[in-house]
Amino acid sequence: MTDSYPLPKDWRCPLDPPAAYKQLRKEAPMTRVRVWDGSTPWLITRYDHATEALGDPRLSLDFRLPGFPHTSPSSAARLERTLPFPFRPDSEYRVQRAMLVQEFSPRRMETLRPRIQSIVDETLDTMLAGPRPVDLLAAFALPMAIRVICELLGVSYDDYVYLHGLSCTIGSRDSTKDAAGRALDEMEGYFQRLVEENVRNPSDTLIGRIAAEHVRRGTLSAQDAAAMFQMLFHAGHGPTAYMICMGTMALLLHPEQLGELRAIADEPSKLSAAVQELLRYVTVSNSGRQRVATEDITLGGQLIRAGEGVLVQTDSANRDETVFPDPDRMDIHRPPHRNLALGHGIHLCTGRALALIELEVVFRTLFQRVPTLRLAVPVEDIPFKQNDNLLGVHEMPVTW
Template sequence: MSDSYPLPKNWRCPLDPPAEYKRLRQEAPITRVRAWDGSTPWLITRYEDAYAALGDPRLSMDFRLPGLPHTSPASAARLERTLPFAFRSDSEYRVQRAMLVQEFSPRRMETLRPRIQSIVDETLDTMLAGPRPTDLMAAFALPVAIRVICELLGVSHDDHVHLHNLSCTIGSRDSPKEAAGQALDEMERYFERLVDETMRNPSDTLVGRVVAEHVLKGALSPQDAAAMFQMLFHAGHGPTAYMVCMGTLALLLDPAQLGEFLAVADDPRQLSAAIQELLRYVTVSHSGRQRVATEDITLGGQLIRAGEGVIVQIDSANRDETVFPDPDRLDIHRTPHRNLALGHGIHLCTGRALAFIELEVMFPTLFRRVPTLRLAVPLEDIPFKQNDNLLGAHEMPVTW
């Protein structure tokens, strides 16, 4: 039995995963840990085992199955509500994901690039005209990410602050089950109202198209549609905003790599590779992927019995020294790109094409328009969120 999960992290090195993961990868790559509720799921820390686990259909993400590990009270609170499709059986998941494949296709997402560029430029205009220092999260990363997903879904931008605050409650491991449940209830009611309104007044938005093609034709219930849109909003803005903040921090802390990044930013292929490395190095979604074995399975020589929970630790896998030489170093020119930051297997991030375009626009534009950007406080004075599902800061003061 290893330590209680999540394992302790040295916040003086906020971009690095807990140091204990390195020892576990070498000595006990699949080991038991104790979760907040007393359960003892298996923790997977090595890349090859994580890759195999994420691609194995015998490891399910169905939240309704006994044994699935809940890494926080907020996770457990989902069981009492309509589950978004990602937290259901693989068969249910595939059916609903198929309804979104065209909506998030690379070709369709590419048509959004000019609009995303406009949103980024408008947001930076406002930031540069405002006071210094400023909070990069509140002034840039979050406004851009929320405007993009709100416009895509057809959600009123007026509601974004409230919806983001609810998302923060849901995404915090500190939130009691009651508070997380209340936040989930409010999100559920909001998106149920949105679906109802869209059924009565069609719109040419993602929500409008899904409602017209699937809800009104009886293939998707209004409740399931609301759960789908709730998850798309939640997952469609937070990870991007946090990734921009923490990725910016990584580049500011390594001026040489920032220079290398800007040198390749005009080459689409090299820029894509640089974004991949930032995703690997930061791995902003640092809470383990939850799975449960539906039958006996052997991974990395370890027998996992049917009904036993599994946590796949992506940030550890992305720092595996047997796959990524010198893994604790940011290397903009690193190849090949095998990181698991956006998942693997059938649960590979649905919105990955959108996420890449946002990052490909936001990082270069920020550093080109604000070439003297720098931290406004010492690293040790940044208030990091130490118990959230996403790696981030309460605020990141910057100046120029």
């Protein structure tokens, strides 16, 4: 048994996962940890075990299965409500996920690249016209990521401050079960109204198409559709916005890497490899991927019994020295690799093609348009979200 979870982290090195993972990978790659409700799921820290676990259909993300490892009260609050598709029993999950495959196909997402570029440019115009220093999260990363997902879904951008506030309450490990539950109810109500409007009068947006093709025909209930869109809004902006901030921070703290990035920014394959390295190095979705065993399985020589919870620590796996030589070094020229920042296996990120395009456009444009961008305060003075499901900041003052 290791300590209580999440493991302590040295916030003076905000981009590095807890130091204890290194030792665990060597000495106890499958160990138990104690979470907030006293339960003791397995913690997986090695890359090979992580990929095996995330690829194994006997390890489920079905929230209602006994033994599921809820790592915070806000995770448990979901249990009492309509669950979005990733957290449903396997058969329901597959049906609902299939409805989204075409919507998020790499080809369709590629057609959005020019619009994403315009959104990035316009958001930067506004930021650059304002005072400095400025909070990169509030002035650029959030409005940019939210505008993209709002346009895609068909959500009014005017509501973004309200919706993002609800998302923060849902994602924080500090939120009580009641507070997270109220935020979930409000989000569900908001999206339920949007579904009803689109059933009556479908817009040419993702919500409109799903409402016309599935809700109207009775293959998806309005409630399940609302939960799906709430999830897409929530998952479709927070990780992207925090990845923009943390990726920018990583580059500003490694000026030689930033120089290298500038040199290759107009070479698409090199830029795409650089974004993958930033994703690996930062691993913004750093809370353990939650799974529960549906039958007895053996993983890494360890028996995991049916009903036992598992937390797959992808931030640790992405620093596994047996897979990534010199793993704590960010190197945008690293040979192509399969890091786990966007997940792996059946629950691989639905929005991965969209996220990659957004990050490519942002990291190319930001440093071309603001070549003197720098942190406005020492990194120790940046307020990090220290108890969240994502590696993020409350704000990130920058200047130029």
